[in-house]
Amino acid sequence: ADTTSRPDKFIGIHFFNPPQLMKLVEVIPGEKTSQEVTELTKDYVKSVNKQAVLCRKDVPGFIINRLFIPMVHEACYVKDRTGATLEEIDSAVKFKLGFPMGIFELADFTGMDVIHKATVEMHLRDKKVINPHPLVEKMFDEKKLGQKSGEGYYK
Numbered sequence: 001a002d003t004t005s006r007p008d009k010f011i012g013i014h015f016f017n018p019p020q021l022m023k024l025v026e027v028i029p030g031e032k033t034s035q036e037v038t039e040l041t042k043d044y045v046k047s048v049n050k051q052a053v054l055c056r057k058d059v060p061g062f063i064i065n066r067l068f069i070p071m072v073h074e075a076c077y078v079k080d081r082t083g084a085t086l087e088e089i090d091s092a093v094k095f096k097l098g099f100p101m102g103i104f105e106l107a108d109f110t111g112m113d114v115i116h117k118a119t120v121e122m123h124l125r126d127k128k129v130i131n132p133h134p135l136v137e138k139m140f141d142e143k144k145l146g147q148k149s150g151e152g153y154y155k
Contacts, residue, residue: 108146
């Protein structure tokens with residue numbers, strides 16, 4: 001926004017993949033974004049049958065990825081430390097926490113390339129964000145990207 005001559009008109013919109021299935025859209029105003037532009041953007045999101053969530057501060061990963069990305073890595077550490085299977089961890093998340101899908105299922109759906117790149121970028125901007133788990137690194141390097149490649153955590 002600071003590189004434009006109209007920072008009051010600049011706003012971020014983060015759709016989730018695949019957008020035809022995912023209802024949530026993060027709306028990220030900049031420090032100088034006008035309230036009018038913020039409201040117009042929220043109205044637009046609603047007009048395309050999506051649910052807007054306002055990210056009041058532009059932080060690496062916004063809201064959802066700030067929560068989801070560390071969960072993927074922590075799920076890998078849980079697997080390492082407890083010996084729990086992918087299915088057991090995903091079942092616990094779905095049937096005890098009430099998530100619509102397990103962490104590993106969602107990671108495969110999202111793509112290991114997206115998770116890896118998001119993690120690296122978030123960590124570069126905020127050292128409190130966890131580095132990629134070695135399994136995430138390995139899967140990324142081996143192009144086991146999840147559903148898009150036919151293999152990730154699951155085949």
